[in-house]
Amino acid sequence: MTLTSTRISPDWPCQVKTPGSYDWExxxxxxxxxxxxxxxxxxxxxxxxxxLLARHAQIQVQQEIRVARTALQTARAELPVLGxxxxxxxxxIKLYAAEVLQLQHIARSVRAVTEALARRGGHPA
Numbered sequence: 001m002t003l004t005s006t007r008i009s010p011d012w013p014c015q016v017k018t019p020g021s022y023d024w025e026x027x028x029x030x031x032x033x034x035x036x037x038x039x040x041x042x043x044x045x046x047x048x049x050x051x052l053l054a055r056h057a058q059i060q061v062q063q064e065i066r067v068a069r070t071a072l073q074t075a076r077a078e079l080p081v082l083g084x085x086x087x088x089x090x091x092x093i094k095l096y097a098a099e100v101l102q103l104q105h106i107a108r109s110v111r112a113v114t115e116a117l118a119r120r121g122g123h124p125a
Contacts, residue, residue: 008116009112011105011108011111011112012112013031013112015027015031016031019116025120028050028113029047029050032050032110033053035057035110036053036056036057037060040060050117051114051117051118054110054114057110057114058111061106065100065104065107068096068099069100072093072096075092075093075096076093079092
């Protein structure tokens with residue numbers, strides 16, 4: 001992929017400015033910090049190196065996908081034991097399925113941002 005004046009991918013997050021535009025790395029870091037636990041977002045190495053923050057966000061989102069998939073795969077067997085009505089169980093299954101799709105989209109967005117940051121050397125311009 002080449003950097004252009006438009007978004008580099010359909011998965012590019014709208015919260016992040018287009019690569020090459022003024023202050024785009026800062027907008028990328030701000031968006032990535034929202035994807036990781038707050039304690040990680042304050043570590044100096046992750047603040048100084050946005051590409052490192054992006055790597056951690058990739059790992060974080062992949063873990064969240066695994067959790068949502070496990071919740072989805074086990075819901076039908078485990079939720080009835082909790083005494084939940086069938087309508088709540090069905091709603092919860094739909095919620096988990098939607099969350100998996102949303103997280104997969106976020107994972108693609110993080111990959112796109114990571115690739116752009118890596119091309120810039122991972123340092124703010």
